[in-house]
Amino acid sequence: MANRPAPALVLREGDLEQLRRLIRASTVKAGLAQRARIVLLAAEGVSNTQIAQTVGVSRPTVLAWRDRYQVKGIEGLEDESRSGRPRQVDHGQIVSATLAPPPKKYGVTHWSSRLLGRHLGISNGTIAKAWREYGVQPWRSETFKFSTDPELVAKVTDVVGLYLEPPENAIVLCVDEKSQIQALDRTAPLLPMQPGLPERRTHDYKRHGTSTLFAALEIATGTVTAACKKRHRHQEFLAFLRQVSRAYPDQELHLVMDNYAAHKTPEVRDWLSAHPRVKFHFTPTSASWLNLVEVWFSIIERQAIHRGSFGSVKDLNARIRAFINGWNDRCHPFVWTKTAEEILTKANRKPISNTRH
Template identity: 40%
Template structure:
């Protein structure tokens, strides 16, 4: 039997219609508003359930709660069940303990260790309950984040120099961001990698699969220079980061630089960049200048952005039968990359960040 239309006051109708149009209201509140409004139009519980995606029995519950309690009936009531066993003092003690150094010889807290420590302090609690409380507080004492602090006394001077080359380069100059990507591994899988498969009939789709076991064929070093103002990459693959390889790469950059232009190269603090042979090369080429990043600040060198692209798109999942195969595919990737290369957008200007 179809129920009579639900009686809704004009004031409530305005509020409920506003909820259905809101972009920030909770989904459950929008759903309940629609239930009341549609019930007021004479819709049956089954029709409303199909419209709002709820079982008709649950529609009847909210319909009845509005009929009996008005707008207050659309608000969730407290859930029945056992009251919390652990008070604020217990939670504070857990947080205090979890943020302290764990007892020797352990180097990090576990849920079991935290539970034992609180039990010793007179709080009877299990490891699983410790985990629930930590989850609720988004407290993860078993995790660590790492960072690298530069103690270079000239950090800001060097950072400003490098950023100046990015945002305001010298007139009649070419700026290259130069670095080496070491430890590129040539390895191939023992068994062929299986490609991804789409769903077919009752069979679900399947992601690409590859066997864990692989064969090692050696490693290689990539010397790369990124022209920071047109995005082009110059590179070649060799076997080490020796100073003579670095000089040979600089020589290649010199040969590609038009006459009359200065060559400014941003490099890191690798020992091979500061040898006597490198200094002699700079003395013989007075139009070549090296700009060193601060220590532990490789993120200032834009070529690292290209190395990240190379790693994600080729090296991480690539298979190489030999070092020569690795070198060939790396250079092929760079040649293809240069067809669409654009400069990276650099926003950091080398000045210390100001507190808000």
């Protein structure tokens, strides 16, 4: 008597569409899609032998996945976790070895996965897996800077106080110089951006001199008063101070700036004494980030200078002036949000009261 074909497999409610999605999905593992196809064919009443021939597996495999589906549903088609051989390499020990400096015999400053693998007698793939698990990246290096200014607390409190609570009827200006701006001219014309292609330029260039940009950023409006000069001395700085003073006549001015020597020469101090409505506020040493004009310098660098091509310093200065004119038409306030206490706490310094210095 011939063997009767197995009865059609009864699918659980809602599983039909899900099984079809598993077969059609391009991101599903091939094994899971194959098992879903076995179950669907079994649900259509196809014999186990025919299913095996159609899918390309053995008949016992078809029987096994039919049984798994009947017991656990679609979840039963997933791969079960395998116990396998327990991990013999402690990832924590790998990371500990990574954090230790390499022996002098290697002559390197940091580990690579291949060198550490050779040193520990394991594969570099195992090393890489441990690094990913612990978030260790020996090939990366960053810089940091901290201020050793003995007046750090007073200066931070003073400058941040100006940003958060500016004096009434006064203008707060962030002043600095962006020096050594190079007029670089590419050796071939730029190739403009096209659909599917970015703008392209030659890697080599010609130098046509440098310029220094003096800028004063009014934080309440974002307006910039600026001048391009050949050099970066106290004479140029004094000339720029006079320009700023003319731009804001009869108004009290508070100028935030760094500790550059040209800002503190006797000539500058004499000018300051003769103009009592202008007051200087110095940022701590190694804390240029506290001067908001540095943010504006990064904007003009990205939007007007870095990708430019200039045949002369005159061309460079013209581009800078054009950007500033356009900027002042669309400018916006520069808003400071962190308090002096938050900054000093992060710097592990004891904050003082909000007394203005």
